Amino acid sequence: KAGVTQTPRYLIKTRGQQVTLSCSPISGHRSVSWYQQTPGQGLQFLFEYFSETQRNKGNFPGRFSGRQFSNSRSEMNVSTLELGDSALYLCASSLRTDGETQYFGPGTRLLVL
Amino acid sequence: GEDVEQSLFLSVREGDSSVINCTYTDSSSTYLYWYKQEPGAGLQLLTYIFSNMDMKQDQRLTVLLNKKDKHLSLRIADTQTGDSAIYFCAETSYNQGGKLIFGQGTELSVKP
Numbered sequence: 001k002a003g004v005t006q007t008p009r010y011l012i013k014t015r016g017q018q019v020t021l022s023c024s025p026i027s028g029h030r031s032v033s034w035y036q037q038t039p040g041q042g043l044q045f046l047f048e049y050f051s052e053t054q055r056n057k058g059n060f061p062g063r064f065s066g067r068q069f070s071n072s073r074s075e076m077n078v079s080t081l082e083l084g085d086s087a088l089y090l091c092a093s094s095l096r097t098d099g100e101t102q103y104f105g106p107g108t109r110l111l112v113l
Numbered sequence: 114g115e116d117v118e119q120s121l122f123l124s125v126r127e128g129d130s131s132v133i134n135c136t137y138t139d140s141s142s143t144y145l146y147w148y149k150q151e152p153g154a155g156l157q158l159l160t161y162i163f164s165n166m167d168m169k170q171d172q173r174l175t176v177l178l179n180k181k182d183k184h185l186s187l188r189i190a191d192t193q194t195g196d197s198a199i200y201f202c203a204e205t206s207y208n209q210g211g212k213l214i215f216g217q218g219t220e221l222s223v224k225p
Contacts, residue, residue: 031211033211055211056209058212
């Protein structure tokens with residue numbers, strides 16, 4: 001069974017631009033969560049989607065948004081990029097949302113110049 | 114709020130056992146996880162334990178859970194240079210849904 005895939009793997013943007021990252025979960029998994037990893041703040045939860053509905057949201061500004069499609073694929077969008085948005089963005093999928101084991105993708109490394 | 118703490122560094126000799134420790138504050142934690150991250154990579158799930166268990170063994174990995182002290186440990190037997198990585202402890206509970214709370218990560222260095 002294929003694992004979680006994320007595209008693109010690397011991205012360079014400039015301040016003020018927007019970016020969209022994509023995540024395809026493991027086949028059959030309906031829950032997708034997104035995390036931001038930075039050296040200073042570590043791993044922080046962004047949001048979680050289950051059956052196309054956002055079920056949980058972390059403490060990030062409204063510039064960070066996401067959605068999930070009927071095939072469980074998810075996208076996250078960051079508008080008006082700031083230098084501090086440079087990070088590794090990780091997507092995780094699981095069968096359901098009650099703490100069922102989450103499997104992570106390789107991440108998208110975003111650099112904002 | 115919920116918090117997970119880990120020591121930042123651990124250095125061991127190849128062939129020795131490594132013990133990575135983690136403490137958490139959420140008394141309603143139901144699942145506790147250990148993930149491994151190698152340079153430039155995502156998170157690899159190593160093992161997990163339910164909060165109603167005290168111990169779980171999986172090949173070279175042993176997880177011990179002390180619920181009273183909210184302390185979790187990961188023991189790696191016969192540590193190899195390929196085990197050098199950052200190890201993250203994480204917890205979640207039913208009322209957190211898909212949200213994992215991670216520790217800062219412990220960087221394990223294995224010297225030959």
